[in-house]
Structures are given as structure tokens and as C-alpha cells.
Amino acid sequence: MSAPAFTSPGGLRELLRRFADPTHPSQWNGPEGDALARHCIARFTPLARKYRQPPQDAASFAFEVMCDPHLLDVDDPWAVVTTAVKRSFSAQFTGDSLLCGDRAARRAVDVHDPQRITDRDWTFLEAQLSPETDNDDAPVPRTTKAGDIAPVELDSAVSDAVRLLRACGWPPDAAQFALEYIGGRLELAGNPATAFEYLRRDKVARAQLDIGQHAWTAVLTAVLGSPDTDRGLGPTGKGMLLRILAGSPLDQVATDTGLVSALASSAPRERRPSHV
Known part of the structure; x- marks a missing residue:
């Protein structure tokens, strides 16, 4: 060939x-x-x-x-x-x-000594997954260090998030691909802001899902939150994946009307096999 x-x-x-x-x-x-x-x-x-x-x-x-x-x-x-x-x-x-x-x-400034990711706290989880209520009796979401987040824990959160995307009208394959792709980048990046900025420019995922830039950015904001917390869809800008990792039940996350609306409006069309 x-x-x-x-x-x-x-x-x-x-x-x-x-x-x-x-x-x-x-x-x-x-x-x-x-x-x-x-x-x-x-x-x-x-x-x-x-x-x-x-x-x-x-x-x-x-x-x-x-x-x-x-x-x-x-x-x-x-x-x-x-x-x-x-x-x-x-x-x-x-x-x-x-x-x-x-x-x-790319710039030779502000260079610091490298650390292994397991040697540091995942402070973004501690900062972003703080309690969302003033109720003293409410359970406090767990704080997590890098070494404490096993792949199975992230996989479980991704599976829950896939269920929510499917409930919002996403085709099963597209929902699975999107969440695994985003979750994989989050795991590599170590923080949602870096993962967000990388994925925002990613054309491969958009092409695979067949969605536009606006819809893709909405998905990233819903899943990861926004680096600018004023623009985040979830409470205080938290993405649904981090909220699930913090222990928020899926049915509670699903009550976020802004998040659900963003996911539903950005759902790709299900591809049907062509008949010749």
C-alpha cells in the first residue's frame, strides 16, 4: 500500500x-x-x-x-x-x-529545583475541595496528597463522571473517551489549571469528539473547573471531577444546573454508520 x-x-x-x-x-x-x-x-x-x-x-x-x-x-x-x-x-x-x-x-527564568510529584502535597485539592457549606455538622471533604490518589481512585471518579455525561445526552463512547482523556491529562499534569490550559489547545480530542472550541472549553470547565474561579461552573469554580474525588455524591453534583446545562449543550452528535 x-x-x-x-x-x-x-x-x-x-x-x-x-x-x-x-x-x-x-x-x-x-x-x-x-x-x-x-x-x-x-x-x-x-x-x-x-x-x-x-x-x-x-x-x-x-x-x-x-x-x-x-x-x-x-x-x-x-x-x-x-x-x-x-x-x-x-x-x-x-x-x-x-x-x-x-x-x-520555554523561558530560562524562575527555574527551581525539581521534585518528584510524590514528594509534595496536592495543594490544589486541599484548596479547591474545601467545604462548600457553613454547616458545622457537614462532613469535611478529605484532603489528598499525590501519593494518596491511587489510579483506581481516579478511575472510579472518571467512571462516575462518565455516567453524568451520558445522563446529559452524551453518546457512551464519546463520554468515555472525553473523561479518560481529561483524567489522563490531569494525572500527568498534577493540577487542574495546567491540565486545563493544555487541553484547551488540544485539537486531537476536539476532532475525535467532533465538537467546536466553545463546546470543548465548556466541557473542560465543567470537568476540571476554570483557572479563573469567577468563570467556573461549579461552586467556587470547582470542576465535577475534583468534586467527585472530594467525596461529593454523584446525585449531588448532578443538581448543579449550570454544570448539567453546559454538558448537555456541548454533547456531540452520535455518529451513525453510513450506508452505501
């Missing part, structure tokens, strides 16, 4: 021109976009391993630079994409090591 045309510099340029043309049927979230994402993952897997990053991130990094119209004017767009992906992996690796965001890791 011959390689897709977009694997060559000229073929990639032509595909990106079609993607940039609003009158052309080719779309980022169509079959060609899916094939391009899979190719980027395979192409940049060695780089991902070198920097100890998930190979799936390669597609997101690549798509981010591919959306730049200036890429259409360069002689070898794949060379530019490769350099950008390498820099992004390097920044992400440095950010993970220094416990800061990849944007900060």
Missing part, C-alpha cells in the same frame, strides 16, 4: 490548503484529518519516547503548528512541524521536571 500523499512536503501543503478552504469538504475532523493525526503519532513516537511523553501528544502539537497559515509558504512544512513538535516535547519534559507549565519551561 502506497503512503498517503500528505507524507511528502508538497502533499502536506496541499492538504493544509484544503483544510484552510472553508468551501472545501476536507475537514480537520474528517477522515483525512484522522489519517493525518495517526500519521503524526507514528511519525513522532520516537521523539515522544526520547522526552518521555505520550505519543498522542505529537498529533496535538503538530496540528497546532499546522493551523498556522505561514506554514503554507515554507519549502518543507514537515521540517517546520518536526522542529515545533520537538520543541514542544522538550518544553513539556522540562515543565514536568520542574513542575511548571510548558510555556514557563
Whole structure:
């Protein structure tokens, strides 16, 4: 089987021109976009391993630079994409090591000594999952350190969140994918703000779910909360995943009308098999 045309510099340029043309049927979230994402993952897997990053991130990094119209004017767009992906992996690796965001890791300022994530408190949980009521008799949500959150605990919270998304009209597969994707990034990032900012720019997940940027941001805000607590959908900006981790019952989280409305309005359409 011959390689897709977009694997060559000229073929990639032509595909990106079609993607940039609003009158052309080719779309980022169509079959060609899916094939391009899979190719980027395979192409940049060695780089991902070198920097100890998930190979799936390669597609997101690549798509981010591919959306730049200036890429259409360069002689070898794949060379530019490769350099950008390498820099992004390097920044992400440095950010993970220094416990800061990849944007900060690109600058050689404010560098601090690295710590293992298990050596520090998950203060974001202690701060964000504080009691939501003034009732002295109300149970106090547990505070949690990084080493205390076992994968099974996060998996349980994700499963509960999937149930809520399905109740809000999300197709089962889409709900499962979205929550596992977001939960995986939260586990890697160690705090919701970093996970939110990374995922907000993620084009791979949006393409997989076939939803727009506004809907994707609404999902992230509902699940993770907002870095700006004034914009958070949950009480004091808390996302539903952290509230479930704090011990809030699912039926209590489901009474948050703003959160439920955001999830329902952003639900992707269920894909039906085409009949030829």
C-alpha cells in the first residue's frame, strides 16, 4: 500500500490548503484529518519516547503548528512541524521536571529545583475541595496528597463522571473517551489549571469528539473547573471531577444546573454508520 500523499512536503501543503478552504469538504475532523493525526503519532513516537511523553501528544502539537497559515509558504512544512513538535516535547519534559507549565519551561527564568510529584502535597485539592457549606455538622471533604490518589481512585471518579455525561445526552463512547482523556491529562499534569490550559489547545480530542472550541472549553470547565474561579461552573469554580474525588455524591453534583446545562449543550452528535 502506497503512503498517503500528505507524507511528502508538497502533499502536506496541499492538504493544509484544503483544510484552510472553508468551501472545501476536507475537514480537520474528517477522515483525512484522522489519517493525518495517526500519521503524526507514528511519525513522532520516537521523539515522544526520547522526552518521555505520550505519543498522542505529537498529533496535538503538530496540528497546532499546522493551523498556522505561514506554514503554507515554507519549502518543507514537515521540517517546520518536526522542529515545533520537538520543541514542544522538550518544553513539556522540562515543565514536568520542574513542575511548571510548558510555556514557563520555554523561558530560562524562575527555574527551581525539581521534585518528584510524590514528594509534595496536592495543594490544589486541599484548596479547591474545601467545604462548600457553613454547616458545622457537614462532613469535611478529605484532603489528598499525590501519593494518596491511587489510579483506581481516579478511575472510579472518571467512571462516575462518565455516567453524568451520558445522563446529559452524551453518546457512551464519546463520554468515555472525553473523561479518560481529561483524567489522563490531569494525572500527568498534577493540577487542574495546567491540565486545563493544555487541553484547551488540544485539537486531537476536539476532532475525535467532533465538537467546536466553545463546546470543548465548556466541557473542560465543567470537568476540571476554570483557572479563573469567577468563570467556573461549579461552586467556587470547582470542576465535577475534583468534586467527585472530594467525596461529593454523584446525585449531588448532578443538581448543579449550570454544570448539567453546559454538558448537555456541548454533547456531540452520535455518529451513525453510513450506508452505501
